[in-house]
Each structure stands twice: as structure tokens, then as C-alpha cells.
Amino acid sequence: MRRILDFLLGNRVRLLFWFYMALALVLTVNNNLFYKSSFLNTSNEFSGNIHLFFSGIGDYFSLKSENEFLQEQNRVFQERWANSIPELKNPLPLFDNPKTTEDSLYISPIRYTYTSGKIIKNSYNGINNYLTLSLGKQDSILQDMGVVNDKGIIGIVERSGTAFSTVQSILHSKSKINAKIKGSNYFGSLVWNGENPNIVQLTDVPNLAPIKKGDTIITGGMSSIFPESIPIGVISDIGLTEAKNYYVLQVALFNKMQDIGVVYVIKNFNSTAIKAIEEIENE
């Protein structure tokens, strides 16, 4: 007994180190595998409020540019409205409120709703980047909703807390988004190699696809997260995989990932129905 005690006391620094190290390693691995279930992220109240406070200070400096941008966007919508076909001006038939419908196979006439929010913590330097959003479960933001702004896509909600959520940025090593080349039906997956925060890669496009530099890349609409034709970027460089059967396209993003303020979270009303159908297919 004495010798055990002596051993423990004599090696207490080393034992303490290994104890803390094991704890940290468990947290890292757990987070990597089950990011959604862990406390180590910015969607909790503690870090959310701290980030909200500090981002609130910076907000005042961008008020003017934000204002001008909104005016410009308003002008575009006014113009589009004035030029649209009169029949389309009738609002969508709201025969029942989609929020109250619990039927899993119910197809809602309104397919997507947008909720506006703010990014209060941005990140673009690491290999796995997460953003913090000032919306949470109380604004009915749930996991796997798409996040976009006026210029293009930003990411997917990874975990939602009560008042804040974390968003897995498209600048993330595990991010994989269905995208296609505008004007054609060739699809690919959008990934990021960790190098330049302004350039992402479009892979899995067959080498038969007619492409050239400057072509626009948009979302493919093959997932229940993003609607079709949301802009992403333009092709800046064309390469091939080693086997030469698929393209690796470098895509320069429309968004400046370093400067993201107001964003919209997309809720797909039919995602439950789509998931239910997919489950039936898998059985």
C-alpha cells in the first residue's frame, strides 16, 4: 500500500499530465465523430453570448455599407417584380399552414422559407471551419438546414442550441455539396482541400462535360438542403484526376468567406417527406 502511495505521489505530475491528456484526446475524438452531441462548440449560451457581444461592437462600422447593399437588393427585386408576368403576381395559395402539418408524406405548396440571421463568429483559417449563427432552436433552426447569403452558399447547420447554432462552412474537410455547371446537367461534389479560403474544388464531373474557364457553378438541387440554382462561383482552373476520367475544377467563390454578415437559413418544408420516401426506398 505504502509503495503504491509512494509511486502515486512520486509520479503525480506525470499522472496528472496523462489524465488531462486522455481527457483532451477523448474530447477531440468524440467531437470528430459526434460533433453534434458535444458541449465543446460555440452553439452554447456561454460562448454564443460572448461572441454576440464582441460582434455587436463591430456592427456599427458596417452599417453604411449594409444599408447601401440593402437598397441595391431592393432595387433588383422591384425591377424583377415590375417585369414579371401578371399571373405570377398572385400570392401562393395558402390553404393551410405548413407548420401545423405533421404528416410525414405531406407535400407543402411552399417549398422553402428563408430566416435571416447573423454570423457572429467567422472562421476560415483552419482545415475544419465552423461559423456561429445568432439563431437557434427558438427560431426553429434545426440541424441540416442550408445557410446562404445573397452571393452564394455558405454552409450547413451542424448543431443548433437554444439561441445559437454552429454552421459547418463549405471550407471544411468533410463538406460535400451537390453542385452542377450552369446550363448543363453535369453534376459533381463540391469539396475543399484546405488551402485557399476563396477557392473550392468541384470533383466527380466526368471528362465528357463541355466546360471552359469562367463557367458558373450553381447548386444541383439533388439534396434536400439547398434549392436548385443558388450561385456558388466560377471555374478558375481546369484539371484532371490521375486516372484522367474525371475533372478536378478549381472554383473561385462569389462569396468572400472572410467577410460574412447577414445570412439566410433555408428551411425545406418537404425535407421530412423526402427523407421518409428515401427511407422507404432503402428498405
Add this chain to the structure above:
Amino acid sequence: MNKDSPLFLILRISILIVTQVFLFSKISLFGFITPMVYVIFFYVYPTHKNRSVLLTVSFLMGIILDILLDSLAIHTICLMSMAFLRPKIMRFTFGLNYELKSFRIQKTPKQQRYTFLLIVVFVHHFLYFSIEAFSISLIGLILKKVFLTSIATFILSVLILSLFSPKKV
């Protein structure tokens, strides 16, 4: 106020965390260099204090940084390793002087101090970026990041330390 008192330590750590999260983490030189200046904690922390306390303090600091920066527990792992390795690095750079009870980093020659800081920064950054990428195929990217970020952190740290060091008469 005594510079080694626990209150002063807590104040120092909170300042390091706040500046790291809200200032240095937002810097992105040439698109990818983000200095991690909080490693000067290992420079300013008193030398011959209880090592268990250093380990515990590093762990807590790492966890807070990780919660605020969404970096899994990578900062914690790096800080823990550095807290464990610090005496070894000190013995390597300062030699026998380090064994003396009256030893203080601030009283050693400039070259030794900066060598110590450089080693701490480099080892920390190497650990951080390797664990973050966790893939041998990204070794080129990791080395590029380690090398350039270390230089940026080192220069910033030296500037900050000289700003807050006591005046020499």
C-alpha cells in the same frame, strides 16, 4: 500587487484568451497565417511554481479557447503538451542556470530568451497543425503553415513582450 499572485495569473490568462479569440484569431495574413500569441503564457508563467498547477491551468485555458474557437480540443492537447515539455525546453536553452532557485527568464541574456520562445512557438504550432489536419497526405500544407505562422507568432510575441517588459535603467 505581487506579480506571482493567483489573481494576477487569472487576469493574465483572461487577457491572453480574449486577445487571442477576438483579435489574433481574426487576423489572416496572406489568407492563411493566423498567429497564436497565447503561447507567451509559457514565457510569462513563473518558473519554479508547482507543476501540477501549471498543468491544470493550461488545461482550463485550452478548454476555454476550444469552446470559443470551435477547434475540438486541439488547443487543449497542445497546451498540455507544452506545459509538460516546458521544463525540458528550459533546461535545454538555459542550461544549469535553470536549476537555481532564483532563476528568472527575464534576467537571462536576450539570445537565450528568444531561443526559448522560438522553440516553444515552433513545437506548439507543429503539434497544432499536425493534429488539426491529422493526415500525412497534407504534410506539405502543414509544414508551410507551421513555418510561416511560427514566424508571425514569434515576431508578434517579441513585440508584445517588449511592450510589457519592465524598463531597464
